[in-house]
Amino acid sequence: MEYNFQEIEKKWQKYWDENNVFEVKINTEKPKYYVLDMFPYPSGAGLHVGHPLGYIASDIYSRFKRHKGFNVLHPMGYDAFGLPAEQNAIQTGRHPADTTKEYIARYRNQLKNIGFSYDWSREVTTSNPKYYRWTQWIFTQLFKHWFNNKTQKADSIENLIKHFEKFGTKNIDAAYSIELTFSADEWNNKSEKEKLLILSNYRLAFRAKTMVNWCPELGTVLANDEVKEGVSVRGGFPVFQKEMDQWSLRVTAYSERLLNGLDELEWSDSLKEIQRNWIGKSSGAEVYFKIADSEDQILIYTTRPDTIYGATFMVIAPESNLVQKLTTKSKKQEVEKYLDYTSKRTERERIADTKSITGVFTGSYAVNPFTEEKIPIWTSDYVLGGYGTGAIMAVPAHDSRDYAFATHFGLKIIQVVEGADITAESYDDKNGKMINSGIINGLEVKDAIEKIINEIENKKLGARKINFRLRDAIFSRQRYWGEPFPIYYKEGVPYIIEDNELPLLLPEIDKFAPTETGEPPLARAENWKYQGKYEYELSTMPGFAGSSAYYIRYMDATNEEQFVSPDAVNYWRNVDFYIGGIEHAVGHLIYARFWNKFLKDIGVTVEEEPFKKLVNQGMIQGRSNFVYRIKNTNKFVSFNLRNDYDITPIHVDVNIVHNDELDIEAFKKYSPDFENAEFILEDGKYICGWEIEKMSKSKYNVVNPDSIIEQYGADTLRLYEMFLGPIEQSKPWNTQGIEGIHRFLRKFWRLYFDNEYNFNVSDEKATNDELKVLHRTVKKLNEDIEKLSYNTAISEMMICVNNLGTLKTNKQEILEPLVILISPFAPHIAEELWQKLGKSGTIADEDYPVHNDKYLIEATVNYPVAINGKTRFTIELPADASKDEIEKAAVSDDRIAKYIEGTQIRKVIVVPKRMVNVVAK
RNA sequence: GCGGGUGUGGUGAAAUUGGCAGACACGCUAGACUUAGGAUCUAGUGCCGCGAGGCUUGUGGGUUCGAGUCCCUCCACCCGCACCA
DSSP: OOOOOHHHHHHHHHHHHHTTTTTTOOOOOEEEEEEEEEEOOOTTEEEEEEEEHHHHHHHHHHHHHHHTTTEEEEOOEEESSOOOOOOHHHHHHOHHHHHHHHHHHHHHHHHHHTTOOOOOOEEETTHHHHHHHHHHHHHHHTEEEEETTTTOOOOOOOOHHHHHHHHHTTOOOOOOSSSSOOOOHHHHHHHHHHHHHTTTTTTTTTEEEEEEEETTTTEEEEOGEEEEETTTTTTTTOOOOEOOOOOEOGGGGGHHHHHGGGGGGOHHHHHHHHHHHHHOOOEEEEEEEEEETTEEEEEESSSSSGGGGGEEHHHEEESSTTTHHHOOOOHHHHHHHHHHHHHHHHHHHHHHHOOOOOOOEEEEEOOOTOOOOOEEEEEEESSOTSSSSSSEEEEEGGGGHHHHHHHTTTTOOOOBBOOOSSSOOOOOSOSSBOOOOOTTTOOHHHHHHHHHHHHHHHHEEEEEEEEOOOOOHHHHHHHHSSOSSSSSTTTEEEEEEEGGGGGOOOOOOOOOOTTTOOOGGGGGTTTTTTTTEEEEEEOBBOHHHHHSHHHHGGGTTTSSSSSOOHHHHHHSSEEEEEOOOOOGGTTHHHHHHHHHHHHHHHTTTSSSSSSEEEOOOOOOOEEEEEEEEESSEEEEEEEGOOOOOOOEEEEGGGGGEEETTTOHHHHHOOOOGGGOOOOOOOOOBOOOOEEEEOOOOOTTTTOOOOHHHHHHOOOHHHHHHTTTTTTTEEEOOOGGGGGHHHHHHHHHHHTBOOOOOOOOOBBOOOOHHHHHHHHHHHHEEEEEEEETTTHHHHHHHHHHHHHHHHHHHOOOHHHHHHHHTTTTTTTTHHHHHHHHHTTOOOTTTSSHHHHHGGGOSEEEEEEOOOOOEEEEEEEEEETOHHHHHHHHHHHTTGGGGGTTTSSSSEEEEEEEETTTEEEEE
16 A cells, blocks of 8 residues: 555544544643644635644644643634734625634634644634633723732722722822822712722723824724834834723733743743833832922933933923923923924834934923922923833933934033043943032942932932833724623713623624724614613724633633633643744733733632743745746746846746746746747746745745645645744745655655555564664654754654665564654654554554663764864774773874874873864974 | 844755764755656765865854854844833
8 A cells, every 4th residue: 555645644634533532631640731822813815834833843742742641732723803804894895703704614624634633622712702701701800900019919999999998098009090199088988980980090901091002094093012113013004192091901010020920931032032121121210300480390210310410401201291381481382383293293203213303492490409400391202201201301411312302402411420422422331430420429320329319219309110111001992803892881981791791792783894973883783782771882802802811711611601610720720832923922922921910810820920831933934936027028038047138027826836947838827918928948947036035925925735735745744844944943935845755754654565565564573773773763752852853853753764764674663663753743644554553543642652772872983083173084993992992093093194294192182982183293 | 222033055954062064855966767757766966176185154363182062353134122211
């Protein structure tokens, strides 16, 4: 029987399905291991060969761990709510629920064709009411909790209310939107509505007026991680800053825990660094500056309080409400004009244009609390409303932005740190002694910071302060295709709906567009009211809502009573190994960590961190092919002759190019334009050019896994994708190389058959040579799979098969463990051969082979002999030869004479089992 | 600008962590078998050189008996952040 992969693969995929081979249950007899893929967003294009890269890697690891005796949870699902499906709905009029369903069916099919060991009984779809009911439930929990800074934990709103009733805000250290102070009496005398408004200042899910990223084209607000370089990540539309009433999640409350938790994680340094950066912790001080001739003061944040004697002016953000207060009559017109200008700029313009310096003087002055000098207060958009206090003390001598501003507007510059000449640029380094700085003169910067903060606190001018760059997550989207908020409004105040009323279903609407009056699409829903009278929230949740806790839901995916049962979460705990794209570095991976920490605080989950080990698989890039049309003709010139002509390169579909040779007939049929095309060939062939680009439809370089599977089989696809190189690395897809892998599998298959393809495995005793080949591979595979070094594992298997082929091995003692070795990588061929070896059932539960050192002992070692570091010849010596014996053998070898002629041996370095180096001068 | 990462044949890549650079594949060359080859098998294949031999891991330097690997300098590319006070 020849290697008929199509038949074999279908057969075993069916077997796995029908026998629920990969369904797992809680089993306290076995250690658990949780392997998770970032679930896909199902799009109309289906999977291309880049998508399964991570899935294959995790599947190999799952199967390996199972062979190692672990109870492996390895689920899959779909991140099905989100913008692209809705944009598609707007264009085609098809309901996103329908298209999503269709796409998911296609994805599931494609995934099954690759032979993944998923427990399909745990499949989740975020847009399914049975699933989003729990997304809504978690939201209600966030709504019902606040964050206690003292304990660094979430606590129930009831407890906060009790405290307010007894003590007011006294002794409360809570994460809040704005600072409030009131007594117990004051609290108790407030109306119900007032109380609720105050509480939303503390809730972890809250509605508030905040500066948001508004994207008019998408008709929605966006979170910070959904905006890159001032445009929306999805679609690339301009984004404006705008103050709006929106739902947010108080992720900032968890800043410290999010930062500290990173240390214990087995994530790449670069990924942890990206997260640290995004959280952006800085330490410094908040300081009040009095406004001259007024009772008011400005609070600023600085990380360089040591330079306060050099603060010669102040700058406040244009969006700060202080601007109105501080602008004097004479400056009013000028300031208004400036505010108008900044508000009309998109984020992109503002970012792109960091060089031009703009700003206006408000007319007011502040008093530097240390120099007592009057310093002008300006407003400029280089100070951001959203960071710190939205106001700064400007120290032009030691901050390059302040320096640029000061020189542009002719403001005073005073050097306060020694160390550089500041006539041309500022000196920003934290090295040097303080000068012109009163009480901190002569101190090093580090010490000066400490001393001045103490002084600031003593004088009650301000306090030490830690700041984070992380912003609260804007959580509402003015879109249709997302989870509805379990919220209704009574007299403008939001109320949560009861748990037993969940899920709040997404209503049907006639058109997926905002209303004429600019309300979100949900406003179109008819008779959609809580208890028939109260307005529901009309926004929906963002894309990351459904993905922030899905890994927990998998643990108990069909539980209708609870999000997850304590039994399930106590057994599966968290994800041991997570694999997915780096693009989720600051979105999903921050939110999921945040939700997990919150859920732990309220007793739902048990581990502080959701994803213990995480690997970012690289991207598979496309390898585009080009044909070269001679300008103004329908004539195409082959790649190596193209320089003789004036040509236009044109993308050609990679599926009609083989090894860079164009299939001319297929090309002619490809488009009517090419029907009569003529060709200038080289050696009778048309050779195409190539380039590495992103894999995309428009570049005609998309390779579909289905077609690879049809041609070579899923096992070949799996092996090939892993053979390309380290998983973390991005690499181009080149179909040429796949032949080698397919050839390997056929060679592997042939080990078990004779020349006439009769199954032929003998029970003769294996020789030492054969055992050595096997055990070497066993050892290497165990090491490499654990390191996720699959490319080297595969090449080791190739070496093994090549060697066994040379030895003409057909012994069961060798060939049986060999099937288990390959089974995580190529499970279909492994199952088939396992069955042919007379075994019943699946190979998936067999113990993975372990090597025995006794077969690996070498009798002799081949020593390279180097003279002055250059290898000249080798000598074969017994493995147990002593250092002296090795040295003697090397030095007395005849071949050495010619290399050391005219010199003397000074030294001989012998590294047993490795090499000899003779130093001669 | 700041932070992180990567540079090795024609191509994808390996190198037991300081010990024979280029394993394993692709591609290419030659040959065998074939009606045929986009099948299979054999041999060769880093570069220069007819050869002896020399050179070679982005550049230049250093440490070492010995460096792809460690240290310093510079260059190129990729990723993240970017008026974050």
